[in-house]
Amino acid sequence: MQLIDLSVAIDADAWDPNQITHEIQSAADNAKEFCTEMAQFGLALEPNELPGGELLVMDNLTLNTHTGTHIDAPAHYGSAATITYGRARTIAEVPLDWFYRPGVLLDLQNVDGAVADAAYLEKEIARIGYTPQPQDIVLLRSRAAQWADTPMAFSEYVGLDRSATELLLDHGVRVIGTDAASLDPPLGDMITRFRTEGDQSALFPSHMVGREREYCQIERLSNLDALPGATGFTVCCFPVKIARAGAGWTRVVALVND
Known part of the structure; x- marks a missing residue:
């Protein structure tokens, strides 16, 4: 079995938006x-x-729990007053079987702009010839990798809008990972669209879906190019068990059978 490390190091000497x-x-x-x-x-x-x-x-x-490769728990997405489906679980409470599942790699690099919608994901799913199954872990190649270890990695990538996030959840996916800093579009893009269109839904769309539907997202993955293809691997991404926390660091590994 081949083991592929999909994590970035927590490095106090590297550029990071969170102080380490x-x-x-x-x-x-x-x-x-x-x-x-x-x-x-x-x-x-x-x-x-x-x-x-x-x-x-x-x-x-x-350091912050959102430093390096980490998993956002449902409790991260908002206060109890904003969660509509019941109590949002912390990172220590999310079921472990969410984090050891078949993986699916979707490529967002050909998106025109910084936002992938449901229509784009449907085309990408058709291209790879595999429909995500319930509890598959979907990983997204977002263009961030080419800017690794620079501030550009936090602004030059492709994120998901609400429709794309909901499409994956509709397939039964409970963990979505990205090699970008966030599953949402870049901050500059979100604010520009909000100011232009006056639509508050442009702000943090993927995170806001988490107030209505329970799921986790892995942020700041690495080395997705080393995966054997869109499928054919298992993702292992158990988070560190931190009581009452909305996120936890994780060492994400892809397992590929010979």
Whole structure:
């Protein structure tokens, strides 16, 4: 079985719209801290008594749950007052079997503009010759990959409108992933259309569908070009279990049978 990593690294040295701090504590400093902590419990130990005079290298990070490759849970899409179908589940509450399912890759790169609608997805589904089945995980190639590690990746891509998102949910899909920063169209495009048309539905259409229908979206995927085709792989994307959180980081892997 071939394993294909579809995730981006959480990297404090790379450009990211969310601030990341990553402090690395040396093994020597960790030894001093550990011995000080043990002394509070009446356990005497000196750093020089440890093997090599040091203990362990430790990493301390500060970051947002929407940093790097992550999964948005239903609870992310709005407050209880805006959710129309009942209580929205947090990332720790979403069923695990949503995140280990056959994958389907749809290509949005030929969209004219920044928004794919249901009509485009229907043509793409016909092109690949496979209709998404209930609980398949659909991944979207959005044009963002060519701008990886730059601010352009967050503005030059193709997102879904309401009709496209609802089409996938109508097929029974519960997890939709994209290599872009969001399943929605780029922020500049949404605001321009809202100001031009005066239609509030142009703003965050995919996220707003999540207030009416329960589903998750994976954001900031990578390496979709390495997939064997539109089908023929399984997606494994279990999120980190964070209590009461609206999102969780995930290491997304595609499993391809030889």
